[in-house]
Amino acid sequence: LCVGTELLSGQINTHQGYLSTALAGAGLPLTREASLPDHRQEISGTVRDALKRSDAVLLCGGLGPTFDDITREAVADALGRGLRYRPALYTRIKRKFSRFRLPVPEENKRQAFVIDGAEVLHNSAGSAPGQLIVLRAGRGRTQLIALMPGPYAEMSPMFQNQVLPRLKSAYAKDRETAHLCVRLSGVPESVADEKLAFLTDRPEPGRSFTILSSGGQVDFHTVVTAATKAKARAELKRVRSLIYGAVGDSVFGEGAQTLEAAVGAVLLQRRLTLAVAESCTGGMLGQRLTATAGSSAYFLGGVIAYSNTLKRRLLDVPAATLSQSGAVSAACARQMAQGARRRCGADIGLAVTGIAGPGGGSKAKPVGLVFLALADKSGSRALRLRLSGAREVVRSRAVGAALNWLLRRLGKG
Amino acid sequence: LCVGTELLSGQINTHQGYLSTALAGAGLPLTREASLPDHRQEISGTVRDALKRSDAVLLCGGLGPTFDDITREAVADALGRGLRYRPALYTRIKRKFSRFRLPVPEENKRQAFVIDGAEVLHNSAGSAPGQLIVLRAGRGRTQLIALMPGPYAEMSPMFQNQVLPRLKSAYAKDRETAHLCVRLSGVPESVADEKLAFLTDRPEPGRSFTILSSGGQVDFHTVVTAATKAKARAELKRVRSLIYGAVGDSVFGEGAQTLEAAVGAVLLQRRLTLAVAESCTGGMLGQRLTATAGSSAYFLGGVIAYSNTLKRRLLDVPAATLSQSGAVSAACARQMAQGARRRCGADIGLAVTGIAGPGGGSKAKPVGLVFLALADKSGSRALRLRLSGAREVVRSRAVGAALNWLLRRLGKG
Numbered sequence: 001l002c003v004g005t006e007l008l009s010g011q012i013n014t015h016q017g018y019l020s021t022a023l024a025g026a027g028l029p030l031t032r033e034a035s036l037p038d039h040r041q042e043i044s045g046t047v048r049d050a051l052k053r054s055d056a057v058l059l060c061g062g063l064g065p066t067f068d069d070i071t072r073e074a075v076a077d078a079l080g081r082g083l084r085y086r087p088a089l090y091t092r093i094k095r096k097f098s099r100f101r102l103p104v105p106e107e108n109k110r111q112a113f114v115i116d117g118a119e120v121l122h123n124s125a126g127s128a129p130g131q132l133i134v135l136r137a138g139r140g141r142t143q144l145i146a147l148m149p150g151p152y153a154e155m156s157p158m159f160q161n162q163v164l165p166r167l168k169s170a171y172a173k174d175r176e177t178a179h180l181c182v183r184l185s186g187v188p189e190s191v192a193d194e195k196l197a198f199l200t201d202r203p204e205p206g207r208s209f210t211i212l213s214s215g216g217q218v219d220f221h222t223v224v225t226a227a228t229k230a231k232a233r234a235e236l237k238r239v240r241s242l243i244y245g246a247v248g249d250s251v252f253g254e255g256a257q258t259l260e261a262a263v264g265a266v267l268l269q270r271r272l273t274l275a276v277a278e279s280c281t282g283g284m285l286g287q288r289l290t291a292t293a294g295s296s297a298y299f300l301g302g303v304i305a306y307s308n309t310l311k312r313r314l315l316d317v318p319a320a321t322l323s324q325s326g327a328v329s330a331a332c333a334r335q336m337a338q339g340a341r342r343r344c345g346a347d348i349g350l351a352v353t354g355i356a357g358p359g360g361g362s363k364a365k366p367v368g369l370v371f372l373a374l375a376d377k378s379g380s381r382a383l384r385l386r387l388s389g390a391r392e393v394v395r396s397r398a399v400g401a402a403l404n405w406l407l408r409r410l411g412k413g
Numbered sequence: 414l415c416v417g418t419e420l421l422s423g424q425i426n427t428h429q430g431y432l433s434t435a436l437a438g439a440g441l442p443l444t445r446e447a448s449l450p451d452h453r454q455e456i457s458g459t460v461r462d463a464l465k466r467s468d469a470v471l472l473c474g475g476l477g478p479t480f481d482d483i484t485r486e487a488v489a490d491a492l493g494r495g496l497r498y499r500p501a502l503y504t505r506i507k508r509k510f511s512r513f514r515l516p517v518p519e520e521n522k523r524q525a526f527v528i529d530g531a532e533v534l535h536n537s538a539g540s541a542p543g544q545l546i547v548l549r550a551g552r553g554r555t556q557l558i559a560l561m562p563g564p565y566a567e568m569s570p571m572f573q574n575q576v577l578p579r580l581k582s583a584y585a586k587d588r589e590t591a592h593l594c595v596r597l598s599g600v601p602e603s604v605a606d607e608k609l610a611f612l613t614d615r616p617e618p619g620r621s622f623t624i625l626s627s628g629g630q631v632d633f634h635t636v637v638t639a640a641t642k643a644k645a646r647a648e649l650k651r652v653r654s655l656i657y658g659a660v661g662d663s664v665f666g667e668g669a670q671t672l673e674a675a676v677g678a679v680l681l682q683r684r685l686t687l688a689v690a691e692s693c694t695g696g697m698l699g700q701r702l703t704a705t706a707g708s709s710a711y712f713l714g715g716v717i718a719y720s721n722t723l724k725r726r727l728l729d730v731p732a733a734t735l736s737q738s739g740a741v742s743a744a745c746a747r748q749m750a751q752g753a754r755r756r757c758g759a760d761i762g763l764a765v766t767g768i769a770g771p772g773g774g775s776k777a778k779p780v781g782l783v784f785l786a787l788a789d790k791s792g793s794r795a796l797r798l799r800l801s802g803a804r805e806v807v808r809s810r811a812v813g814a815a816l817n818w819l820l821r822r823l824g825k826g
Contacts, residue, residue, distance in 0.1 A: 282703025286696025301719035
C-alpha cells in the first residue's frame with residue numbers, strides 16, 4: 001500500500017516496480033498494490049481488507065512529521081491498538097538533526113509514536129523510523145505488517161535489510177524459485193500465445209507464466225517454484241525446452257538481452273560491420289543499435305537522410321530513382337542501403353524509408369508504408385511493410401522490424 | 414484499476430502518472446489506484462468495491478486476445494451481466510490484420526465479446542476495442558465504467574478522446590477548470606521547485622500544482638478550479654504571470670509542446686535549416702528532432718559518426734584532431750558540427766560527442782563527459798558538459814542539453 005496523495009496527482013510510483021521485483025525474486029508474489037490518499041479511514045479500511053486476503057501487508061509513506069502523515073494512526077485503528085510515545089526514540093531522532101546542526105521541529109515528536117506491540121525499524125537514511133507488527137492469526141499462521149517511510153532512499157534499505165529477511169523466514173522457508181524470460185521477435189503476441197497455449201492454458205502446479213509485448217517484441221516469463229533450488233532449476237530446464245520446441249524459431253535472446261544486443265552478438269561473432277541509412281526513423285535505428293555498450297565493435301554509424309537532397313548527396317541515390325519511384329520505394333531503400341554500405345565502408349548496409357505520418361500519405365503510398373533494405377557484398381534486397389499506429393509507434397515498429405529482419409538474415413547467411 | 418500480473422512482477426506502472434495528471438487537469442480527482450493480477454475473481458471483487466466508493470471506475474489492461482486477458486469477463490461478473498459476441502466487431506478486427514497481410518489468430522475472437530449494454534470504444538492504435546458502461550445509480554446519479562487496453566499507446570488516445578469527455582460531462586459540469594503546463598529546460602527540478610515554493614507551499618484554495626521531471630526537462634502543472642470558465646481562466650492568467658516572474662528564463666514552451674518542437678518553431682520562423690553530427694548519441698538527437706511531424710521543413714538530416722573513421726570520412730574531421738585532442742574534445746565537436754553543416758548544406762550544424770559509458774572512461778575523460786558544438790555562418794562554438802547517470806540517461810541528457818542550448822542560442826541570434 002503506497003500512501004500519499006501525490007501518487008494520485010501525477011507523481012510516478014517507483015516503489016511498485018522495486019518491491020514487486022524484489023519480492024518475486026524471493027519467491028514471494030505480490031498479489032496486489034494500491035495507492036491511497038493521506039486519509040486515515042481510507043488507509044485503515046484498506047489495511048483491514050488486505051489482512052483478510054494476504055499474509056503480509058507492506059505500507060510505504062505517511063510516516064513523516066507533518067499533519068498529513070497519518071499511516072501510524074491508521075494502522076493502529078485497523079488493528080484496534082493504541083499508539084505510545086517513546087521518549088528514547090525521540091532522543092534518537094533529535095540526535096540525527098543535531099548531527100546536521102538543524103533545529104528539531106516540534107512536529108517531529110509525532111515520529112516517536114509507536115503502535116502497541118510493534119517493533120521499531122531503524123531508518124539509516126532519514127528521520128522516520130519504520131515499524132513491524134507480527135500478528136498470530138491462529139493455527140500457526142503468522143501475519144506481518146510493515147510500515148516503511150515514503151522516500152525511496154529510506155524505504156529501499158529498510159525493506160532489503162530489515163523487512164525482506166523477516167518475510168522470507170516467515171513465508172518462503174520451504175520454497176525456492178527459478179525465473180526465465182524468453183524473448184521473441186518477428187511474431188505477433190497472439191500467435192506466440194497460441195503456440196504456447198499448451199503450457200499456459202492449464203499450468204501445472206509450481207509453474208506460472210506471463211506474456212508481454214512491446215515495440216514489436218514479445219517476452220515470455222516463466223517462474224517455477226519448488227522445494228529446493230536444484231529442483232526448481234531442473235524443472236525450469238524442462239519448461240525451457242518445451243518453450244524452444246514451440247517457438248524456438250522466433251527466440252532472439254533470454255533475460256535482459258535486447259534485440260539490438262542479439263544483432264550485435266551475431267555481427268561480432270561473424271566479424272561483420274554495419275552502417276545504417278535512415279529516412280523516416282531519423283536516427284532511431286542508430287540510437288537503438290548504440291544503446292548496447294560496446295556497439296562500436298560492429299556499428300560504424302551512418303547517414304540520417306531525412307531530406308531527398310541528402311539521399312542524393314550523402315547516399316548517392318540517383319535523382320531518377322527519387323523522381324520515378326519516389327523516396328518511399330523499394331528501389332530507393334536498396335540504393336540507400338548500398339550507399340550507406342559503400343560510403344561508410346561497412347560489410348552490411350541497412351536502410352529504412354517510409355511514411356510515419358500523420359501527414360504525407362496518399363492512396364498509393366499511405367501512412368505506415370515502410371521499406372527496409374539490406375545491402376551486402378552479394379547485392380541488396382528490400383522488404384515492404386505496412387505498419388499501423390501513431391507516428392512514434394510506426395517509427396519504433398519500423399526499427400524493430402529492421403533489427404528482426406537483419407537478425408534472421410544473418411542467421412541464414 | 415491497472416490489470417496485469419506484470420505490474421506486480423517488476424514492470425513500471427506508467428498509467429497511474431498519466432491518468433492522475435489528466436484527471437486532475439479536468440478537475441476530477443483520482444481517489445485510489447490499484448494494480449491487480451490477471452485473476453477474474455480479484456478483478457470483479459475490486460470493481461464491486463470501487464463502485465461502492467467512487468463515481469467512475471477506469472480499468473486499463475486485460476483486453477488482449479490471450480488466455481490471461483480476462484477484464485471483460487471480470488467486469489461482466491461484477492455487474493451480473495452477460496457478454497455477447499459481436500460478429501461485426503470481429504470483422505473490423507480481422508480487417509486490421511488483413512491490412513498487414515497477417516492471418517488472424519482464432520484467439521482474437523475473444524476481443525469481439527462485449528458486455529451487455531456496453532458501448533464499444535474505438536481503438537485507433539491496436540486491435541483491442543474498449544468498452545464503456547453507464548450505470549443509473551438512482552437519485553439522478555450516474556456511474557461510469559471504462560475498459561481500456563493496457564498498452565500506453567492504445568490507452569492514452571482512447572482515454573483522451575472518448576473517455577475523458579464523458580467523465581467531464583458527467584461529473585465536472587458545475588466546476589470549471591483551467592490547466593496550464595509550463596515546460597522548463599536547463600534547470601534542475603529542485604531549483605525550479607525552490608523558486609516556485611511561494612506558490613506550492615500553501616496553495617490558495619482552487620489552485621493545485623504538480624512538478625514533474627524527466628529527460629532533463631521540468632514540467633510545472635497548474636490546475637485552477639472556479640465556478641465559471643471565465644473565472645478559472647482569469648485566475649490562471651494571474652498564476653501564469655507569477656510563474657513566469659519566478660522561472661521565465663527557463664521556460665521553453667507550454668502545454669504539450671516538446672523541446673524539439675520549440676526548436677523547430679524557431680528554425681521555421683527564422684527560415685533556418687539544421688543538420689546534426691552524432692557520436693555517442695548514435696542517432697538519438699536526429700530521432701528527437703524528427704519526432705515532430707513536419708520537421709522536414711527545417712531538419713535535413715545528418716551523420717551518425719560513431720566510429721572515428723566516419724568522423725573523418727563523412728565529416729572531414731582531420732586525423733590530427735583525433736590523434737591530438739581525441740574524439741571526445743571541443744575541437745572534434747566543432748569540426749563535426751562544421752562538417753555536418755557543410756556536407757548537408759545546412760544553415761546550422763549541431764554536434765554531440767562524448768563518453769556515455771559504462772566503459773571507455775578515463776581519469777582525464779570520465780564517463781559522462783560530453784561536448785556539444787554549434788556551427789553557423791559566423792563560425793563554431795563548443796560546450797563542455799559533465800553528465801551523470803547510466804548510459805541511456807547520459808545520452809538522453811546530452812540530447813536534451815543540445816536542444817536546450819540550440820534554443821537559447823537561436824533566441825540570442
